[in-house]
Amino acid sequence: MLSRTLDIGTHTVAWEVLGAGPPLVLCHGTPWSSWLWQPYAELLSRWFTVHLWDMPGYGQSSKGPDEPIDLGEQGEVFAALLEHWGLPRPHVVAHDYGGAVSLRAHLLHDRAYASLALVDVVALSPWGSDFFRLVSDHADTFAAQPAAVHEGALKAYIAGASHHGLSEADLQALVAPWLGEGQAAFYRQIAAADEQYTTDFADRLSMINCPTTVIWGSEDAWIPVAQAQRLAEAIGHAELELVPHAGHLIQLDAPVALSGLLTAWLLRHRRE
Numbered sequence: 001m002l003s004r005t006l007d008i009g010t011h012t013v014a015w016e017v018l019g020a021g022p023p024l025v026l027c028h029g030t031p032w033s034s035w036l037w038q039p040y041a042e043l044l045s046r047w048f049t050v051h052l053w054d055m056p057g058y059g060q061s062s063k064g065p066d067e068p069i070d071l072g073e074q075g076e077v078f079a080a081l082l083e084h085w086g087l088p089r090p091h092v093v094a095h096d097y098g099g100a101v102s103l104r105a106h107l108l109h110d111r112a113y114a115s116l117a118l119v120d121v122v123a124l125s126p127w128g129s130d131f132f133r134l135v136s137d138h139a140d141t142f143a144a145q146p147a148a149v150h151e152g153a154l155k156a157y158i159a160g161a162s163h164h165g166l167s168e169a170d171l172q173a174l175v176a177p178w179l180g181e182g183q184a185a186f187y188r189q190i191a192a193a194d195e196q197y198t199t200d201f202a203d204r205l206s207m208i209n210c211p212t213t214v215i216w217g218s219e220d221a222w223i224p225v226a227q228a229q230r231l232a233e234a235i236g237h238a239e240l241e242l243v244p245h246a247g248h249l250i251q252l253d254a255p256v257a258l259s260g261l262l263t264a265w266l267l268r269h270r271r272e
Helices: 036-042 070-087 095-108 130-137 138-142 145-160 169-176 182-193 194-200 225-235 255-270
Strands: 006-009 010-020 023-026 049-053 089-094 115-121 211-216 238-243
Touching: 006 070, 006 130, 006 182, 010 036, 010 070, 010 138, 023 036, 023 070, 036 049, 036 169, 036 255, 049 070, 070 095, 070 194, 089 095, 089 255, 095 115, 095 194, 115 225, 115 255, 130 138, 130 182, 138 182, 145 169, 145 182, 169 182, 211 225, 211 255, 225 238
Parallel strands: 023 049, 023 089, 089 115, 115 211, 211 238
Antiparallel strands: 006 010, 010 049
């Protein structure tokens, strides 16, 4: 559970900090929350001061029907959070939408990072599934579905992000924020998706001025591994690590491999 909150514009952002050492921020994606990063935060807090947060519209943060939650807004919120936390140069680890958010803050809002790890991220067009496109055109209709129909579709959608299959406990944890009052919020965040928010920085990727690694599940069915190779090439100086037998939910599919890669990467750059 995130015990702290901060009001930024129309949003109330839930966040938490743990550990001691150089600052590290973990950024989640969609339709996830900081819950996915919690075990990694506990591990990395041995060496780092770890900041967890939920984007507006996700997890424990506010989900008001009139709140802007597009990637442009999320990038501005992240930049404001870094300023509030007093972190002029943190290490950043980002997954899924968190990639676009952290890249916008770095490349468009001039936030500096000590290092950047991009894990199965949204960063290069094209992105967004057929389901995304269908919902974008009919968000109000989907939001009005009977709760049982919504829950069944949501479970099937989220389960498809894992290569190995999710335990019932993990599936329920990922689904829970989007049930009940969260149903409308789930479709709002999909309707806000727009590739323009990654196109905005596409020609600046080579300007990333910190050590960068791209980590990807080799079996990612949501964002194919070819995107990892394109992203590493666009950045130019980025390392590329492919994790075998892992899907888009690499945190749950390959926790030992991912924690090992992130720990080694961060400790290497912690000493620089």
